[in-house]
Amino acid sequence: MSNVAIGLKGVTKSFGDKLVVNDMSFAVASGECFGLLGPNGAGKSTIARMLLGMTRPDSGNITVLGVSVPERSRLARKSIGVVPQSDNLDLEFTVRENLLVFGRYFGMSTREIQGVIPSLLEFARLESKSDARVGQLSGGMKRRLTLARALINDPQLLIMDEPTTGLDPHARHQIWERLRFLLASGKTIILTTHFMEEAERLCDRICLLEHGSKIAEGSPPALIEEYIGCNVIEIFGGNPHELISLIKPCVQRVEVSGETLFCYTPAPEQVRVQLRGRAGLRFLERPPSLEDVFLRLTGREMEK
């Protein structure tokens, strides 16, 4: 087994005359958690589909688990688990039946599947729900079942398209905890997300996307250090353009997004001094995040 789980080289894809993935190259090592981070329409899901052989690139090469995709994607898919963007569980089936039916799609015998179901239910914390119909489960439970289902073939690689979109914060943390467990057990994960926090918490490395192009790649702390490297003060409540001229001398960089002024400065107290006495302003000082990297690189905030 090579230690490169996924390799993309110069992959381009257009739908009609709309370029959705532009000359994309990256490599994901075995055991790594790699994030494709970008706003809606950045091409994340198209890349995920291409890894599965469900969308054919116009040009470029894709290798997944040592085989060429889409040419031999069926072979690759035997060792891949997929968590799709929206749950596609069988709602009329019970939790157990969903696992049974999905295991059969991988050619597993009923006995083999029954053998792994208890550990999958335990993984998904759904032991007490095994005979409940999926239609009766909460959103978080469905998501955990989808995750457990993706593990039925004991995959080496998990491809997850927006694994926590639409979940409440509690359910999201539960999924993150389960994903860290999988990473600790040696699985490779590639996930798409538009949650900066998700990418920062889970991913060893991320690829930042906009309009189908890679705009940055690296580990979240390294990207933050490279592009920001100092604390951030968010200022709101005033006219940002008017404030810029006042604080310009004492900051490294400012960005305006909507009614918020983002000041990047190693000397935050000077900014406060400059703006002292101006009524109605509110300040939020915080460490920099991937959000700031995205804002810096694209000049805009990522849409939620």
Place this chain on the structure above:
Amino acid sequence: MGEGFAAALPANAWNWIAVWRRNYLAWTKVALASLLGMLADPMIYLFGLGTGLGLLVGRVEGASYIAFLAAGMVATGAMTASTFETIYAVFGRMRDHGTWEAMLHSQLTIGDIVLGELAWAATKAFLAGTAITVVAATLGYAGWASVPYVLPVVALTGFAFASLAMVVIALAPSYHYFIFYQTLVITPMLFLSGAVFPVNQLPGTFQHLAALSPLANSIDLIRPVMLGHLANNVGLHIGALCVYAVLPFFFSAALFRRRLMR
């Protein structure tokens, strides 16, 4: 282009069984209602048309009208069951419920999925056809000896109509388009293929046209046997049904590949 074909073809001879078993499991949850529907629908036709019209019509091709009609209803029942399973249930699984999406995330190919769906639709046609055959035999409109001969033809008929409907759903953007297939293809076929009256009542051109329809081929195999004769041109009729089952299968799988794997 080679790998594109591979995605549209079944990967092996058994992958489709997983798809069939998924549908069977779903069906077991509604089996009673489904079986009642399969029995009730043709029986209403049989008694409504058979007893009512039968009084006016008298004997047809040497049999009572209700016995003549029963044989037509066996083939029609298979046609309707597999057509409706495909254009409504399969279309939903393909487009709306994510069932096919989940299957495509496994090691199944589009060819495996389509074959499994066809086999399931043929199974439902088989159940529907069996229900009518058993009713007809019980009431004395057909000999019990004809049953083992009729049922394989019913399954093949179901396969052929599922395959044809698969092409329709591969092309249809939404449910609304199925009405064209129903009113312009299925319903005319019912009247042109000798299901409710003998084909020789039709003008000559229509007779030739009718002879090509899958339903006519199915009826020509089923009716003589149910009425206690030998069927003519058995090989030709079976061959025609096989063509209707096989060619649209490959065509629809290629269309689905274009639709789902852009």
